Amino acid sequence: MEKLQYRPGGGSKLMTRALLMLLAIVMLVPVAVTLLYSFFSPAEIKAFMATRGSYDAQKWIEIKLSPQLFSLKQYDQILIRDISILRMFVNSAFYTVMILLGQAVVTPMMAYALSRFRFRGRDALFFGIIMLMLLPFQVTMVPNVLTLRSLGLLNTVWAVILPMWFTPFYIFLIRQFMLGLPNELMEAGQVDGAGTVRCYIHIVLPVCRPIIGAAVALSFADCWNLVEQPMTYLSQNIELQPLSVMFNQLASESSGIEFAGAAIYILPALFIYLYFLKDILAGVQLTELK
């Protein structure tokens, strides 16, 4: 009887928990510390950041875990006094919203056509999408630039937004999910007299909620961390740069407010994470990815 209850490694669950706890700390601490440091006064952060870069083997950077004075000055600075960071934050938000809106229209429709319709050239098209998915940005950047240049869109916001609407990975992801939907679902709709469009809007889209939620969250993560695209496509237009490109400079010449800048950048991501967590987990679990 005892042998039946044996589970692999059942005795060492404590060890498993300890290892995972350590891992969770490593994963969470950078985020927590960034948020914490945003409540230090700018002067304290400035002094703290200035102790970096010393190659004196006797000196250490202090490990700061509580501020001398709990302060909202950093936030006051970036939200009210000098809104240059806020402006870049708005750029990021604009790109993200525009890209997600476009993807929300294009991607599920394409996935629907590729999974629920039979037509000539479908497999070739899907193969092409897989090939595009494999190509790194260094390669796809070239076709993108050629098109953007001939359309005269380089150095405008559309240069960042338009190519992202057609990101192949999300077409692939949602198609794989739709393939797994039972045929009876559509047939039931057709019996009720629904055409392909009504099937799409009233049956397919609601059922695809987890994978679309997952795709939104994953795509948000890409958009919120854009670097390559704005750096190349908007190289002549500093005002259009999103905040993700600028942290580099904020760090190199500390003005004491960079942690509040990072914190306001983390907050929307945290919100998206909490809101879509269930969808990501369910989406990955229910999709036949192989």
Place this chain on the structure above:
Amino acid sequence: MFTHKKSMWLFLLPGALGLMLFYIVPFFGGIYYSLTDGSYKNAFVGLTNYVNIWQNQMFVLGLKNTMELSLICAPLVWLLSFAIASLLNRLRPRGAFFRNSVLLPYLMPSSAMLLIWLVAFDYGGVINRVVTALGFERVMWLEGAPLRVPIVLLFVWKNLGFAVIIFLAALQAIPEPLYEFARLEGAGFWRQTFGITLPMIVPTAFLVIILEWINAFKIFKEVYFIGGAYPDETVYTLQNYMNNMYGKLNYQNVTTAAYSFAVIVFALFGALFIIQRRLIRRLS
């Protein structure tokens, strides 16, 4: 499955047109640039650009670093995520907190995390405190070859979680009766792992290594965050080279570099695909 429906075009066209316009047509059209000399007359030069680019030191350096960094990052994420998913699977049905905290960084902008990274990896930072506590000499993480360590770790930190949940979903999909049966037959932990778990997750393992490798090929953000726009030559990636050439409006070099890289990428993934098919055939 719908057949012969005109409404299909409604669903297909927006996406297909976009893909054609931004990716597929210019991808083939761009080959033209890589075969001409870029002068006023734009003369056809055959494969000269391709021969030249392999003699271009910066291209070769960028390619070498991109390959090396991706060969460190992708397998590292792959192995770690499998190990972590296995640990999480043991705690089933609990362990949600651990799973969720591993996934959190995937949604975090690594751009905003770079501040903490720079502080932690400073010569007097926390990482070096740990290093000396373990009895080693301090390391200058932010200069020269050691730069790769914070860059790779930032990549791993961010990308680990998604791979973990893919593996975890695959592990949880293995039917429990398989294990029960194996246990009745007297199979121990290792027999179960090699006899059941590994064969069942080969397709997933293949998917994860591909996804992570695609991701790792793009590695540039992390380099830009930590090493700046003109980084040390040990972390000078292909993207740095492309940005450079693009800034100089040298379309010949940009396109030639891109297509050379595309050929390498397809060759690698093609080889991986063949390996996977052989493996599955042998295991089943």
